[in-house]
Every structure is written in C-alpha cells, then in structure tokens.
Amino acid sequence: MKKVLVVLSSILLCIACNNNTKKENKYEEETEVRDPKPVVDKKQNKIPTTAEAIANANGLKHWDKVKEIRFTFNVDRDSSHYQRSWNWKPKKDIITLTSEKDTITYNRSQLDSISIKADQKFINDKYWLLAPFNLVWDAANFTSKHELKAIAPISNIEMQKLTIVYEKEGGYTLGDAYDFYFEGDFIIKEWVFREGNQPEPSLITSWEDYQNFSNIKIAKTHIRNEGKWKLYFTEIKVITE
Numbered sequence: 001m002k003k004v005l006v007v008l009s010s011i012l013l014c015i016a017c018n019n020n021t022k023k024e025n026k027y028e029e030e031t032e033v034r035d036p037k038p039v040v041d042k043k044q045n046k047i048p049t050t051a052e053a054i055a056n057a058n059g060l061k062h063w064d065k066v067k068e069i070r071f072t073f074n075v076d077r078d079s080s081h082y083q084r085s086w087n088w089k090p091k092k093d094i095i096t097l098t099s100e101k102d103t104i105t106y107n108r109s110q111l112d113s114i115s116i117k118a119d120q121k122f123i124n125d126k127y128w129l130l131a132p133f134n135l136v137w138d139a140a141n142f143t144s145k146h147e148l149k150a151i152a153p154i155s156n157i158e159m160q161k162l163t164i165v166y167e168k169e170g171g172y173t174l175g176d177a178y179d180f181y182f183e184g185d186f187i188i189k190e191w192v193f194r195e196g197n198q199p200e201p202s203l204i205t206s207w208e209d210y211q212n213f214s215n216i217k218i219a220k221t222h223i224r225n226e227g228k229w230k231l232y233f234t235e236i237k238v239i240t241e
Contacts, residue, residue: 050146050162050186051135057186058132062215067091068239073125076230085235086125095122129218129233131178132188135164142166152181152190153204154225159183159190165197188219205231213238 048056072085087096093108097118106115127134142164150161159181168175179192187210193203209221209232216238222231 049144050160051139051144051164053186054132054162054180054182054188055136058217059212059215060133060136062240063090063133065240066214066216066238067241068237070235070237070239071125071129071233072235073128074232074234076228076232078228083234084121084125086122088122088126095119097122128222128231131180131191135162135180138166150181153192153201154190154206187217211236214240 052060068087068089070085070087072083074081074083084097084099086098089095094105095108095118096103096105104115104118106112106118108119111119144165145163147161147163149158151157152159160183162180162182163177164180165177166175175196177194177197179194180188181190182188188207190204190206192201194200195202204225205222206225207219207222210217210219212218213236218233218236220233220236224230
C-alpha cells in the first residue's frame with residue numbers, strides 16, 4: 001500500500017503507560033528492547049519495532065490466512081445515525097460497498113471516477129478497523145516517534161505513545177499525524193488524529209470493546225472525548241482459508 005494513505009472521509013471531518021506491571025520497556029530509535037526477554041523475529045533475526053509490536057499484538061501474523069472480511073461502519077452523533085457496509089477480499093483486493101444509496105463493487109487496481117469515491121470511504125473505514133496493521137502496511141509512508149511516558153488525553157493515565165506522521169505526497173490526504181496511546185500489552189487504548197500534523201487534535205477517541213475474530217483482535221467501539229459521538233463496528237466477520 002505504498003501510495004495509499006489513510007483518509008478521514010467527509011463524515012468524520014465534519015463530525016469531526018500507566019503500566020501496572022513492574023517490567024520496564026527500553027527503546028533505541030525505532031528498535032524496541034523489552035525486559036526480561038525481548039521477542040525476536042526468528043525469520044529475520046531482529047527485534048520488532050514498536051509499530052510491529054502493536055500490529056503483532058493484534059494478530060498480524062494471522063492476516064495471511066484471511067480471504068474475506070465483512071463489517072459495517074457506524075457513526076452515532078447526537079440523535080443521528082450513519083452506516084455503510086463492506087465486503088473486502090484482500091488477496092484479490094476486490095471490495096463491495098453497500099449503503100442506503102447504492103451498492104458498488106470494484107477492484108482497487110482499477111479505480112475510476114466512481115469507484116475512487118467509494119475507495120476513499122473504504123480506506124477511512126478500514127483504517128479505523130485495522131489501524132494496528134496499517135502501522136506495518138504503511139511503514140514506508142510515514143515517520144514515527146516513540147515516547148515511553150505520555151499522558152493519555154481521555155483517561156489522563158500515563159501510557160506509552162507512538163506518533164506517526166504521513167508523507168506530504170501521494171495518497172488521498174497528505175501529512176496527517178496520529179498519536180497512539182498504549183500500555184505494556186501494546187494494545188491501543190486511545191488515539192489522537194491531527195489533520196496535516198497540526199499541533200491541536202482534530203479528533204480524540206477511545207479504543208475499546210476488543211473482540212477476537214479468527215485470531216484478529218479488533219476494537220469494536222471508539223467514543224469521542226467530548227459530545228455525544230460514537231463510532232463502532234457491527235456485523236464483523238473474518239473468513240479464513
């Protein structure tokens with residue numbers, strides 16, 4: 001996904017470690033060293049980066065077995081509700097969007113003026129669903145910084161923080177930044193989206209209601225830090241080989 005960066009679609013733009021364990025995490029640059037025994041990638045004989053550790057904690061090693069994934073993306077804001085459903089066959093990159101207005105099926109290698117609009121929505125919704133995996137899939141397209149101690153914006157708990165800033169060329173949106181907050185289990189608890197890498201947050205939400213789908217761990221619910229706003233997933237199904 002070299003040239004595909006995440007886009008927050010118009011609907012979202014409009015509505016726009018307090019680690020209890022005693023072990024200490026140490027890092028050098030982008031290389032993570034965990035006590036007492038670092039987890040080493042035996043195939044490549046290297047210690048995972050922080051981004052890879054987050055992806056692995058959510059089941060990235062099982063992704064190769066996924067042949068189809070279905071989910072419905074929902075947003076509740078005050079008294080309004082919006083939803084759209086997706087069927088994605090990642091090995092073929094064939095996607096079907098089902099909404100109140102239409103049903104569109106397309107291949108991401110053959111985008112046209114109609115399917116590209118659907119694809120922008122797909123990239124947004126898929127990012128919410130699988131952001132931990134995108135930390136590996138998009139690694140060539142962003143720079144990152146890891147902080148051992150940072151205060152999470154919603155809970156005010158001390159956690160670890162990984163900040164990524166996307167490149168300013170290619171893809172649907174340019175230069176956006178994300179701050180991921182997590183504890184020693186490398187499971188994201190909160191995040192901040194900053195459009196164009198601006199200092200002030202554009203959106204802050206929780207990551208909660210995790211559930212396991214064929215060894216893929218997914219946070220089903222994201223609640224904004226202010227107002228009556230919730231983004232959540234229903235009808236999730238992961239089909240494996």
